Amino acid sequence: MRRQQIKNKVLAFWKRGMDSVDKPHYRPDIDGLRAIAVISVVLFHLDKKLVPGGFVGVDIFFVISGYLITLISYRKIREKRFTFSDFYRRRINRIIPALVTMLICVVIAGLIVLSPADLTRLVKGAAAAIAAVSNVYFWREYGNYFSSGISEAPLLHTWSLGVEEQFYIVWPMILLLLARLRGLAKLIIIPLSLAGAVVISEIGVRTAASASYYLLPTRFFELAIGSSLAIFVVEQGAFITRRGANLCGIAGLVLMYISLFVLSDVTPFPGVNALYPCIGTALLIAAGAESTSLTTRILSTKPFVQIGLISYSLYLWHWPLIAYANYLEVKITLFSGAIIFLFSIILAWLTWKFVEVPFRHTGASMSCFRTTLTRYAAPFSAIALASFIVIANNGFPSRVDSRVVAYENIIGTAPEKLHERCHSSNFFYRREPHPSCLLGVLDKRADLLLIGDSYANHFTGMVDVLAKQDRLTVMHYTMDGCLPVKGMGFGSGSSYIEKCRSRNNVSYEFIASHRFKYVLLGASWPNSGTAEDFARLHKGLQDSLISIFSAGAKPIVILNNQGTMNAQCPIRRLLTGSTKNCEKAPEPNGKQWQMFQALKREFPDLVYIDPNKVICGKGICHAMIGNVPLYRDRGHLNDIGSRLIGKILVEKGIHLTLGDASPSLFESTETMTTN
Structure with missing residues (x-):
């Protein structure tokens, strides 16, 4: 009581x-x-x-x-x-x-x-x-x-x-x-x-x-x-x-x-x-x-x-x-x-x-x-x-398997932090290209310009390796969430769309006023949406490619990399003893496949670089190659993984300016070669 x-x-x-x-x-x-x-x-x-x-x-x-x-x-x-x-x-x-x-x-x-x-x-x-x-x-x-x-x-x-x-x-x-x-x-x-x-x-x-x-x-x-x-x-x-x-x-x-x-x-x-x-x-x-x-x-x-x-x-x-x-x-x-x-x-x-x-x-x-x-x-x-x-x-670190620390160190190499001056958030959409933002060979004027979103940025390691192979110099100029399409804006909300459109206008004016030999376009290219959305994107890419050719440059498109279930999956396997498979099947090519095929027919000199020649093989896409985790989240590559992809592409005889005669985008996932 x-x-x-x-x-x-x-x-x-x-x-x-x-x-x-x-x-x-x-x-x-x-x-x-x-x-x-x-x-x-x-x-x-x-x-x-x-x-x-x-x-x-x-x-x-x-x-x-x-x-x-x-x-x-x-x-x-x-x-x-x-x-x-x-x-x-x-x-x-x-x-x-x-x-x-x-x-x-x-x-x-x-x-x-x-x-x-x-x-x-x-x-x-x-x-x-x-x-x-x-x-x-x-x-x-x-x-x-x-x-x-x-x-x-x-x-x-x-x-x-x-x-x-x-x-x-x-x-x-x-x-x-x-x-x-x-x-x-x-x-x-x-x-x-x-x-x-x-x-x-x-x-x-x-x-x-x-x-x-x-x-x-x-x-x-x-x-x-x-x-x-x-x-x-x-x-x-x-x-x-x-x-x-x-x-x-x-x-x-x-x-x-x-x-x-x-x-x-x-x-x-x-x-x-x-x-x-x-x-x-x-x-x-x-x-x-x-x-x-x-x-x-x-x-x-x-x-x-x-x-x-x-x-x-x-x-x-x-x-x-x-x-x-x-x-x-x-x-x-x-x-x-x-x-x-x-x-x-x-x-x-x-x-x-x-x-x-x-x-x-x-x-x-x-x-x-x-x-x-x-x-x-x-x-x-x-x-x-x-x-x-x-x-x-x-x-x-003594609490865990030593490989956990090694994997975390690799995953922690975030390209956006390594290239802070060159890759912008939407807040810094007015930032202009900086002369120090160079990849490849650094002792000469830039031959190429890399533009696009955070996915273009995460390819900087791969591009650096490929550019060094042919003694090329690449200027890097990317921004979060902005597909590099002339006259168009992307993002959630009108403000973001306008910022992206403004950034793209600056990018294409920069291309027109400088004598680049090549322009690399990288992005998380959409793979779903309405027919009207893809028709608008297709038209925007047509205008972009015409503008690049008119400036005396040759366009190179870096195709989407396949994503992973979880970049931390290899680490979780070691921490918990899980037997969960860290690999996944490739996503269907869908409307994106049709659009890029049409662009190749319209612009035969268009070059494609396909990272999935390394990431995927025989219907499987890998989270790791050897002891190197490729990703830092569910879609973006880490810098070391990106560089490894570049190294393997070089070994496959692929050049940045020549691309791949048969990108896996145009193949069925059943015919992809094993890494």
């Missing part, structure tokens, strides 16, 4: 908050909103098809966080009771204990499961997470949040904590300034500031999409929307009629539906598209001021509230479990996904019960100095020291 009484008191205290006098009455509907947010994120990570826009759960969290924390802080500021020490003591007690618990467990699991290079990346991510800069780290390390390579990064999800904590470094100071303004000034400044922040985010999405997804400046307005609602509530009161609450709730649900089931991972985000979940969340919070409204009653039901109570811990635990399952190549099926979800719930409940609630309870009476020292500085130092030890020891 005594134990149950204590349990009830702790739960009631948690709901009231650390200092009940400073917190508004408990809103179960907001916990219901948290449940929608976290379930959406979990389902999206398990299978994007379940909730295509489930990633917006993070945006829902941002709005809720901005609302609740500003509601408390702004009231204190108005009553002249606000202190920075109290504010940051609260944030530490709320965020750090559960985060540190998860980080310790994930790093221990990494010591057992991960390869040396992956363990090193993991501890860097752990240090970044405790330092509240993991959003910056994962942006720099992985780039696009939706790329395939991030599915095995156990701490990727901590990027959102970085955004939130960075926001709360500057937000209290902004609140203090806002509190000094008169009513009319607030009424003007807050909406204009929000609109300006949305514009900044939209510009960011159009100019640097990957950075915009992770970084605070383009996410600022999401937390600020919740904060602005809280300021309005403090200034004007939270009164709303039942009819008004129902209208707000229904509108909020409509926007939530659009966010979760209309948006997807190909939607430009955040920017204007993030307004759907953010405004929807704000409307549902506003509706919740009237406890009898329909949406409030739904969100306040026990299942939603219970999930909402553990939502922070559930968010922390679900992704490491999914990432480790991906790493161990456990296929996420309905059954395995349900097991992961259930295990996430169990870990979240245990963390909430034995970490979140007790630490918030005991932290309410601690000073800011003691809280910072014992609950932030101490774990920060321990994680930083552990990270330093792991990094200094190169991930403890």
Whole structure:
């Protein structure tokens, strides 16, 4: 009986908050909103098809966080009771204990499961997470949040904590300034500031999409929307009629539906598209001021509230479990996904019960100095020291087969890092060709120009080897996601398409104004799409080839290399003892085959270089040749693998400017020769 009484008191205290006098009455509907947010994120990570826009759960969290924390802080500021020490003591007690618990467990699991290079990346991510800069780290390390390579990064999800904590470094100071303004000034400044922040985010999405997804400046307005609602509530009161609450709730649900089931991972985000979940969340919070409204009653039901109570811990635990399952190549099926979800719930409940609630309870009476020292500085130092030890020891390679380290060193030779000045992201689309970007023989003027996307860039090792064979000099000028087709642009979103078109215009003007003997075109040439898409691409390539011939140069097209299932497959075989086959059958040639055949008939002098003469043979495409892994992800070659392909092409008697009389593109996969 005594134990149950204590349990009830702790739960009631948690709901009231650390200092009940400073917190508004408990809103179960907001916990219901948290449940929608976290379930959406979990389902999206398990299978994007379940909730295509489930990633917006993070945006829902941002709005809720901005609302609740500003509601408390702004009231204190108005009553002249606000202190920075109290504010940051609260944030530490709320965020750090559960985060540190998860980080310790994930790093221990990494010591057992991960390869040396992956363990090193993991501890860097752990240090970044405790330092509240993991959003910056994962942006720099992985780039696009939706790329395939991030599915095995156990701490990727901590990027959102970085955004939130960075926001709360500057937000209290902004609140203090806002509190000094008169009513009319607030009424003007807050909406204009929000609109300006949305514009900044939209510009960011159009100019640097990957950075915009992770970084605070383009996410600022999401937390600020919740904060602005809280300021309005403090200034004007939270009164709303039942009819008004129902209208707000229904509108909020409509926007939530659009966010979760209309948006997807190909939607430009955040920017204007993030307004759907953010405004929807704000409307549902506003509706919740009237406890009898329909949406409030739904969100306040026990299942939603219970999930909402553990939502922070559930968010922390679900992704490491999914990432480790991906790493161990456990296929996420309905059954395995349900097991992961259930295990996430169990870990979240245990963390909430034995970490979140007790630490918030005991932290309410601690000073800011003691809280910072014992609950932030101490774990920060321990994680930083552990990270330093792991990094200094190169991930403890003695734990694994020596071949794992050798393979990782090869896979780590990323062409885009070796040629940073020569290969551009979309952000640097205006960058002009640089005289130092040379391959092959370096002591003379460039004979060839290499243009194309990241796949053209990953052929630089192969091109370098082939060019040296004939004492040729190649200038390298490539950009992410941009097929080298005159007058055309490619990419997801109008901004990327325009940047690519602009880059191609520069490329072909450069070809016309310089006397190159040859121009190499490389890309991930599409192999699927509508007949209209291929007709447009065919016409664009015709114009490109005519332009090259008119400039007195001869065009050379590097054909697609076949991709692999997973560049890490050979390493995983050594780590886990798996017998999984790392080879795969070639993809059908399809419409691409027809297009390149037609171009060869139209332009008999067109030269093809086919890397699949090395990669594939007798209907099989290889992830490795000898002891050399070829790839660095599911499609791109690493530099050493690219050079090996070039070396074998030279041995086969293939020259860069002559190409191959019978590229495998024009053969059936059954007649390909063995490597």
